[in-house]
Amino acid sequence: MASDGELQPTAPNLDAKEVPQVRLKGENGRLLLLLPPDLETPGAATAWTDIWQQLKQRLNAGERFWQPRTPVHLIVRDRLLDGRQIQAINDVLGEAELELKRIYTSRRQTAVAAATLGFSVEQQSSIPRLNQSDESGQALAEPLYLETTVRSGIEIRHPGTVIVLGDVNPGSSIIADGDVLVWGTLRGVVQAGASGNLRCLVMALRMEPTQIRIGDLMARAPETPPSQYQPEVAYVMNGSIRIVRRTDFSKDLLFS
Structure with missing residues (x-):
């Protein structure tokens, strides 16, 4: 053939x-x-x-x-x-x-x-139909909603925001031009703002990622896990990625 x-x-x-x-x-x-x-x-x-x-x-x-x-x-x-x-x-x-x-x-x-x-x-x-744009005005695709566990060996790439209603397991990865929101435990590798947007964020109910990237910046979760888990947000401030509790986060921080 x-x-x-x-x-x-x-x-x-x-x-x-x-x-x-x-x-x-x-x-x-x-x-x-x-x-x-x-x-x-x-x-x-x-x-x-x-x-x-x-x-x-x-x-x-x-x-x-x-x-x-x-x-x-x-x-x-x-x-x-x-x-x-x-x-x-x-x-x-x-x-x-x-x-x-x-x-x-x-x-x-x-x-x-x-x-x-x-x-x-x-x-x-x-x-596609577009309803989002990044800081440069570049249009993003509509969000991708996944009601599943992202298992080891799986990679998800999307030109917009990715929302997972489930866990992201070790050995998996999510790469999004927009935000990455995990309504579950994040233990894999994630990249938000993959096209270069440093105003994107990563949020999870339980934040234990192997690696987090926002734009071209990289960070890892603390080696010692917290005694109590609560929703957390990763965002960029002053040229580095910070992770804070969701209750302490405001979108105004993205523009500071």
């Missing part, structure tokens, strides 16, 4: 009546699985049943250019996938001795479904 495809493909030539195809591409020891984008032209988008049949045909082809247990990065762009569809893709990849590791999407619903199933996910900017 010949490998082809690009991470940023151009729109199909509809006048030529080309049918968008599922593509596989080997890159740096991993396999990129690219699904056709959703198209705004009525009737032009490839239906899920067509994608599913194409994927099975690609994986069951006689000539395989990948090794067993090769990691797969699934690139879905603006195509909306639900949890059952993502799980079905994972299952059929497993039958071909491949491992789904990361999902790239511009849709929040797909990002939520992927993270809930325990996959690393990167929500990429396309032309």
Whole structure:
């Protein structure tokens, strides 16, 4: 099977009546699985049943250019996938001795479904609805809400604020261009203001991070945990990251 495809493909030539195809591409020891984008032209988008049949045909082809247990990065762009569809893709990849590791999407619903199933996910900017901006006026994507535990080995990337209703376990990471808010215990690695905004913050009900980054600044939680836990906020003041109790924090501190 010949490998082809690009991470940023151009729109199909509809006048030529080309049918968008599922593509596989080997890159740096991993396999990129690219699904056709959703198209705004009525009737032009490839239906899920067509994608599913194409994927099975690609994986069951006689000539395989990948090794067993090769990691797969699934690139879905603006195509909306639900949890059952993502799980079905994972299952059929497993039958071909491949491992789904990361999902790239511009849709929040797909990002939520992927993270809930325990996959690393990167929500990429396309032309989303925007309702936030950073200190430079750069637009941020709408917040990503995750009602799940972020387990070890999982990485979440999002071009806005990330809100987790659950724990962030050691060995996991969250990287956000906006704030990171954890309604639970934070023990993993988090970065707020990843695009350089030092006015972003990290907040958790229980703050025990492996590492905190805001912009390009880094800090760690104290080695000796407090005797009593309460919500805390990490923010930047005078060129360093400070962690204080939520009751002692005011947004005015971000502008001091």
